[in-house]
Amino acid sequence: MATVHKINEDLVKERQKCTFNVQELTYLLDGGEEVTKERREFENILRNVKELQDEVPEVYLSHKERYENAVRKTCILQNVRNDFEKKREVLSPRNIFRAGYAVIKDVSPFFLHNGMFVPTIIGQGTPEQQAEWLPKAKAMAIIGTYAQTELGHGTFIRGLETTATYDAKTEEFILNSPKVTSYKWWPGGLGTTVNHCITVAQLYINGKKYGIHPFIVQIRDLETHKPLPGIKVGEIGPKMGFATANNGFLGFQNFRIPRKNMLMKNAQVLKDGTFVKGMNEKLTYGTMVMVRVNIVSDSAFHTAMAATIAVRYAAVRHQSQLKAKEPEVQIIDYLTQQHKLFIAIATSHAFSNTYTWLYQAYLKVVEDLGKQKQDHLPELHALSCCLKATSSRDAGVIVEQCRLACGGHGYMASSNLPIIYGYTTAAITYEGEHTVLLLQTARYLMKAWMSALEGKVLAPSVAYLVDWLKSDKQRWQNTPEVIVKGFQHVAAGKIKDAFDAIQKHVKAGKDYEDAWNLASVQLIKASEAHSRAILCDGYLRETVRTSSSVSPSLAKVLNHLVQLYIVYWTLETAGDLLVYSNIGKDDIAVLKEKYEELLALIRPNAVGLVDAFDISDEILQSTLGSYDGRVYERLMEEAMKSPLNKEPVNQSFHKYLKPFIKKAKL
Numbered sequence: 163m164a165t166v167h168k169i170n171e172d173l174v175k176e177r178q179k180c181t182f183n184v185q186e187l188t189y190l191l192d193g194g195e196e197v198t199k200e201r202r203e204f205e206n207i208l209r210n211v212k213e214l215q216d217e218v219p220e221v222y223l224s225h226k227e228r229y230e231n232a233v234r235k236t237c238i239l240q241n242v243r244n245d246f247e248k249k250r251e252v253l254s255p256r257n258i259f260r261a262g263y264a265v266i267k268d269v270s271p272f273f274l275h276n277g278m279f280v281p282t283i284i285g286q287g288t289p290e291q292q293a294e295w296l297p298k299a300k301a302m303a304i305i306g307t308y309a310q311t312e313l314g315h316g317t318f319i320r321g322l323e324t325t326a327t328y329d330a331k332t333e334e335f336i337l338n339s340p341k342v343t344s345y346k347w348w349p350g351g352l353g354t355t356v357n358h359c360i361t362v363a364q365l366y367i368n369g370k371k372y373g374i375h376p377f378i379v380q381i382r383d384l385e386t387h388k389p390l391p392g393i394k395v396g397e398i399g400p401k402m403g404f405a406t407a408n409n410g411f412l413g414f415q416n417f418r419i420p421r422k423n424m425l426m427k428n429a430q431v432l433k434d435g436t437f438v439k440g441m442n443e444k445l446t447y448g449t450m451v452m453v454r455v456n457i458v459s460d461s462a463f464h465t466a467m468a469a470t471i472a473v474r475y476a477a478v479r480h481q482s483q484l485k486a487k488e489p490e491v492q493i494i495d496y497l498t499q500q501h502k503l504f505i506a507i508a509t510s511h512a513f514s515n516t517y518t519w520l521y522q523a524y525l526k527v528v529e530d531l532g533k534q535k536q537d538h539l540p541e542l543h544a545l546s547c548c549l550k551a552t553s554s555r556d557a558g559v560i561v562e563q564c565r566l567a568c569g570g571h572g573y574m575a576s577s578n579l580p581i582i583y584g585y586t587t588a589a590i591t592y593e594g595e596h597t598v599l600l601l602q603t604a605r606y607l608m609k610a611w612m613s614a615l616e617g618k619v620l621a622p623s624v625a626y627l628v629d630w631l632k633s634d635k636q637r638w639q640n641t642p643e644v645i646v647k648g649f650q651h652v653a654a655g656k657i658k659d660a661f662d663a664i665q666k667h668v669k670a671g672k673d674y675e676d677a678w679n680l681a682s683v684q685l686i687k688a689s690e691a692h693s694r695a696i697l698c699d700g701y702l703r704e705t706v707r708t709s710s711s712v713s714p715s716l717a718k719v720l721n722h723l724v725q726l727y728i729v730y731w732t733l734e735t736a737g738d739l740l741v742y743s744n745i746g747k748d749d750i751a752v753l754k755e756k757y758e759e760l761l762a763l764i765r766p767n768a769v770g771l772v773d774a775f776d777i778s779d780e781i782l783q784s785t786l787g788s789y790d791g792r793v794y795e796r797l798m799e800e801a802m803k804s805p806l807n808k809e810p811v812n813q814s815f816h817k818y819l820k821p822f823i824k825k826a827k828l
């Protein structure tokens with residue numbers, strides 16, 4: 163029977179102070195009581211699967227052992243999931259994503275299968291193709307990944323070099339990787355796990371290039387798992403994080419696939435080689451849009467994980483005295499500590515709220531596309547780009563801030579903060595590099611600005627540009643609503659400045675593209691400001707909406723958090739607000755006080771707020787952040803698992819140290 167330990171006394175007291183019902187907030191964050199129950203039930207089943215318990219912590223395993231252990235556990239996880247879903251509902255992707263952490267501890271080698279392979283078949287395949295591939299993929303009779311990036315190109319996907327040349331005689335495509343730079347590089351699971359992949363390649367018919375398209379390709383024998391003839395595949399080696407993701411490389415040499423393997427929902431190649439253009443060639447990029455939307459949710463979760471660890475630790479940890487002769491204080495009582503941590507909690511809420519409406523907007527566009535309507539696609543692309551960029555970047559900063567807030571112990575692998583950081587920081591690059599995505603949004607913003615100048619009606623997310631042009635700047639008030647307007651004024655001002663900078667360069671004789679490059683620092687700043695305005699506006703609106711349907715005590719706390727988020731960013735960007743809005747120095751002084759008041763209001767609820775994220779100890783995997791707060795005992799227990807502590811004298815003493823010391827003595 164597992165030993166039940168006493169909960170740390172500081173945490174007991176913190177939980178007694180909480181002014182709201184933690185469970186009510188958990189249900190709200192999960193999207194309803196049923197979702198929470200389903201999640202907990204599944205996590206509980208996983209907790210009791212003995213084979214999923216690691217005997218040796220993963221950090222002590224070799225690269226190879228770690229991978230093999232991850233495959234072993236992922237297969238068990240998948241079987242448990244299948245059994246669960248046979249009896250009950252299909253688990254929500256978010257609940258699967260969370261539970262995965264309890265099992266794999268890092269990134270699953272199957273991650274891309276569910277994350278991109280299956281969604282691409284759904285999003286890019288015809289009904290016939292879906293009927294052929296989906297049942298096998300969903301049952302995992304075939305395992306796949308999404309192979310787009312190459313050694314030479316990740317961002318500029320029009321420049322991909324893998325070729326798919328149509329042979330009308332045999333009704334096949336011939337895949338080739340003409341140069342070393344054409345090799346696929348990065349896809350998760352590609353190294354040694356998957357037997358299929360979506361390959362994005364340049365289509366050639368009769369010597370003419372038709373741009374990039376997705377192809378479904380079997381790369382390994384289903385029985386022996388050996389690479390098929392004409393396929394060169396392998397693993398790319400260790401990275402900063404993603405230790406068990408099994409990222410791989412892939413090259414093709416005259417590798418033939420049937421015509422039906424080109425995913426043809428958007429564009430088709432007929433038997434005779436006729437190319438039929440789709441409604442919009444950018445629909446080929448659809449899976450990326452979906453994943454960018456999901457990354458906002460991932461960022462919310464990673465921020466919640468780091469906040470849970472750092473807030474619980476800060477409640478347990480005592481260090482230094484505030485006043486002489488008084489006991490050492492809980493570090494959470496230092497205002498600077500609250501400044502580091504409470505924004506982490508609020509940021510996770512901001513991203514969760516943003517994901518809720520962004521995902522609805524995504525579903526609406528998918529529904530419209532089914533009816534051949536694409537009016538909202540550019541706006542969704544612009545929103546998903548800047549919100550993916552900003553949420554992943556903010557999450558990276560916050561996770562690192564939480565690590566620093568845990569002092570030396572935050573640097574321990576057993577805190578789990580290094581793995582969370584490895585994951586979070588990767589998301590800043592993958593699925594569209596940060597700067598590149600901000601520039602995509604800037605492209606949309608420049609067009610929106612031009613339309614605003616021409617008096618056209620704008621999409622809702624940029625409608626503030628019209629208001630800004632029409633009205634004088636609003637009289638400043640330190641209310642959340644007026645501050646959000648202030649963020650919109652900053653965004654509008656920066657968009658105008660970037661636009662004017664481009665025009666200035668063009669008037670001076672530069673090509674538009676060069677003018678764009680010369681203005682690009684201003685363009686990314688405009689995009690960031692737009693993103694912040696969207697985040698604050700959406701978070702505020704969602705909080706107002708939900709506040710009416712929750713208990714008054716919870717509504718009050720949610721209100722504190724949204725205010726904290728908005729005031730925090732006002733103070734962080736005070737310089738911009740002074741330039742572009744009517745805020746005055748005195749308003750900023752008042753807001754500084756307001757910020758300190760909000761920290762004090764949130765303080766008694768800090769532990770309750772992170773408890774409400776309801777992240778189990780198995781998922782958190784942290785000596786510093788466990789629910790019972792046995793920080794020091796766990797640190798010691800984990801240290802004792804080090805192989806170096808298994809023998810009193812390590813052999814290196816006899817081999818190297820002893821002779822070395824002897825020599826030094828002479």
Ligand SMILES: CCCCCCCCCC/C=C\C/C=C/C(=O)SCCNC(=O)CCNC(=O)[C@H](O)C(C)(C)COP(=O)(O)OP(=O)(O)OC[C@H]1O[C@@H](n2cnc3c(N)ncnc32)[C@H](O)[C@@H]1OP(=O)(O)O
Nearest residue numbers: 255256259277316317318319444447456459543592593594
């Ligand atoms: C809750 C559940 C949790 C589950 C979580 C699962 C998450 C799984 C995550 C797994 C982890 C890691 C996996 C990582 C995977 C990858 O990284 S896959 C590879 C991703 N690669 C990229 O993102 C490449 C980035 N580059 C691009 O997207 C394009 O090259 C770029 C957009 C930068 C430029 O493309 P161009 O074709 O050159 O286009 P451009 O000339 O700039 O623009 C033309 C025109 O097209 C519009 N446009 C561009 N993209 C899109 C789009 N996606 N949709 C709609 N429209 C698009 C653009 O706005 C322009 O429009 P305009 O009107 O002419 O201005």
Ligand SMILES: Cc1cc2nc3c(=O)[nH]c(=O)nc-3n(C[C@H](O)[C@H](O)[C@H](O)COP(=O)(O)OP(=O)(O)OC[C@H]3O[C@@H](n4cnc5c(N)ncnc54)[C@H](O)[C@@H]3O)c2cc1C
Nearest residue numbers: 308309310311315316317348349350588592593594595597
């Ligand atoms: C952990 C991880 C997992 C991944 N998984 C997959 C996967 O499963 N499948 C897959 O296909 N890919 C995957 N990728 C690849 C990923 O999508 C690319 O690395 C990413 O899109 C960035 O492209 P890049 O590496 O070519 O960077 P580059 O584009 O070479 O970026 C280098 C620098 O150049 C700058 N830059 C480039 N273009 C421009 C521009 N137009 N304007 C201004 N600046 C520019 C960038 O801002 C950046 O600073 C993964 C990557 C990582 C790190």
